[in-house]
Amino acid sequence: VLKSASRLIDQLRKCCNDSSIDRHEKRCSMRARWPTLYNCTRMPVVVPVYANVTVTDQAVGAARELEGPFAPDAPTMDGWEDVVEVMSSMCRPKKVTVKGSDAGRYTFLAKPKDDLRKDARMMEFMTTVNRLLRKSINCRRQRLALRCYAVTPLDEECGLVEWVPNMLPLRDVIRKYWDSFKLPFTHSDVKLRY
Structure with missing residues (x-):
């Protein structure tokens, strides 16, 4: 499992930091540009979306305590969509899609030239705020919550950010x-x- 995860991280870093994409190119093929990453299939690695990498509340119920802090049925990485969308911002991040073992599609922004560790800490803080909001009856009644997403730093200079639809x-x-x-x-x- 560790060798597979290490290989996956190395290939994701290459994808994130690839600056050879033409400035006017909006899409590219993962199979053609990053074939080793494209061939990372049926990985025993959990898809790093917020629901899978965040510890669940123990207050949800006693039955949850028996399962453990993480979702026991979290999907793993099964493959990749071939089409990669290249965003037009200055650092040219790439929008990649993971195929999950549950047949779901999970989209991420592969972001280069940015230390995402601060962003990951901010999401941890927002998760804590959400837990505090859920403890308040009035806040629960009004459904107050901050929209959180997964931030997965791959190293000090790049990482994956869970794509939030309709934003x-x-x-x-x-x-x-x-x-x-x-x-x-x-x-x-x-x-x-x-």
Whole structure:
């Protein structure tokens, strides 16, 4: 298991840090560009989504205590989707999809040139806040909760971030707002104003 996981991490790092993708390329083939990663199939490694890597609340019930702190039926990595979407931001992260042993599809952002350890700590903090919110009857009644996602650092400079569907990046929201006032939206304009 450790050899498989170590090989997988090495290949994911190569995918994250691959800067040879043409600037105008929006999609690429994992099979063609990272064949060793694409061939990492039927791995005995749990898919690193938030539900699988977060310890469950012990307050949920006595039956949960018998199962242990993690989901016993967590899906493992079964394979990869061939199409990789290359995002247009400056560091050009890649959107990769894992096929789970449960036939599910799990999407991640393979992010280079960023220390994700702080992001992982922030998610741990938000998980703690959610636990505190669940302890309050009023907060439970109002269904107050922070949206959390898994952050998996692979080393000091890259990692995987669980893709959250139906969310917009803050940059897109701000750009739309500026466009409504017919203001130019470039990094230099934003720096000059703020």
